Amino acid sequence: MTQDTPFVIAGREFGSRLIVGTGKYETNQVMVDAIRASGADMVTVAVRRVDLDRTKEEGILHHLDPKEFFLLPNTAGCYTAEDAIRYARLARAAGFSDFLKLEVIGDERTLVPDVAATLEAARILVDEGFKVMAYTNDDLVTALRLEDAGCAAVMPLASPIGSGLGVVNPFFIREIKRRLEVPVIVDAGVGTASDACITMEQGVDAVLMNTAIAAADDPVAMAEAMKLGTRAGRLAFLAGRMEAREIAVPSSPTEGMLA
Amino acid sequence: MSHDLGTIQVLLNGKDREIPGGQSVQDLLVSLDLRPELVVVERNRQILDRNRFPEVTVEDGDTLELVHFVGGG
Numbered sequence: 544m545t546q547d548t549p550f551v552i553a554g555r556e557f558g559s560r561l562i563v564g565t566g567k568y569e570t571n572q573v574m575v576d577a578i579r580a581s582g583a584d585m586v587t588v589a590v591r592r593v594d595l596d597r598t599k600e601e602g603i604l605h606h607l608d609p610k611e612f613f614l615l616p617n618t619a620g621c622y623t624a625e626d627a628i629r630y631a632r633l634a635r636a637a638g639f640s641d642f643l644k645l646e647v648i649g650d651e652r653t654l655v656p657d658v659a660a661t662l663e664a665a666r667i668l669v670d671e672g673f674k675v676m677a678y679t680n681d682d683l684v685t686a687l688r689l690e691d692a693g694c695a696a697v698m699p700l701a702s703p704i705g706s707g708l709g710v711v712n713p714f715f716i717r718e719i720k721r722r723l724e725v726p727v728i729v730d731a732g733v734g735t736a737s738d739a740c741i742t743m744e745q746g747v748d749a750v751l752m753n754t755a756i757a758a759a760d761d762p763v764a765m766a767e768a769m770k771l772g773t774r775a776g777r778l779a780f781l782a783g784r785m786e787a788r789e790i791a792v793p794s795s796p797t798e799g800m801l802a
Numbered sequence: 803m804s805h806d807l808g809t810i811q812v813l814l815n816g817k818d819r820e821i822p823g824g825q826s827v828q829d830l831l832v833s834l835d836l837r838p839e840l841v842v843v844e845r846n847r848q849i850l851d852r853n854r855f856p857e858v859t860v861e862d863g864d865t866l867e868l869v870h871f872v873g874g875g
Contacts, residue, residue, distance in 0.1 A: 567873065589875075603872055632849055753875030
């Protein structure tokens with residue numbers, strides 16, 4: 544059977560091609576159970592002020608063991624390169640790794656990235672030694688520029704964050720994957736297991752999602768469905784699908800029919 | 803007078819707070835029920851090395867940001 548290659552980002556190998564977020568869960572226990580069911584070994588986290596009125600219950604590291612999961616801090620909520628850089632430095636000061644999910648948002652309604660600001664921040668952070676995994680749109684030229692800037696991975700969206708619309712532009716996702724050397728991870732927009740599968744069938748290295756699992760009626764079951772969908776899509780890609788054609792071809796012999 | 807009582811004024815996570823003077827960043831975190839190893843401190847826009855929490859004294863007028871990881875995507 545076709546063997547998969549290891550999934551490696553900036554020299555570090557990961558066991559799962561599914562990366563999951565930790566936001567929006569109703570309880571911390573459901574979050575942890577869902578993440579375990581997803582099989583993901585890398586999880587994203589956000590950097591926020593400590594809520595000083597309820598310090599006891601807060602902080603994801605009270606619930607999530609950084610020895611069990613590789614933490615990928617994000618710069619979610621940042622609208623300028625300067626802010627994203629500030630959050631990135633704070634995230635690294637937590638002392639886990641140099642990995643960073645860089646996200647600079649350009650528009651509040653669609654949460655699409657500000658690609659100019661993303662590129663600017665990426666250059667500075669790469670210089671500072673960060674392993675930058677850059678969230679971007681499905682634009683080929685931006686993806687190429689982010690790779691040139693030294694990003695460790697480029698992460699085009701499937702569709703807007705939290706929309707659950709699935710892959711709206713499979714052609715450009717494929718083209719980005721074809722043209723980049725660094726890992727391409729589709730980040731955002733997946734809604735259900737078939738979306739994860741379709742995403743991986745495009746040949747990308749991994750898929751990152753949060754809301755699709757957290758907002759399901761049963762997040763733990765959906766996490767497992769996503770694990771299987773991601774794996775099915777990857778295997779289908781490696782297997783090499785048959786050519787689609789708009790005409791039927793019989794599967795059973797046409798010879799040997801009764802007279 | 804607050805000064806005579808040994809208190810200082812700081813801007814802590816965006817809010818004015820009066821706290822006892824002369825305490826280290828480590829003392830402050832502990833007094834807030836925080837585990838210092840899980841918190842990152844930015845003091846006057848400079849990130850403070852965690853190893854220095856016990857030796858750095860919080861000064862009157864400091865702007866402190868205490869951040870940590872929360873759930874996110």
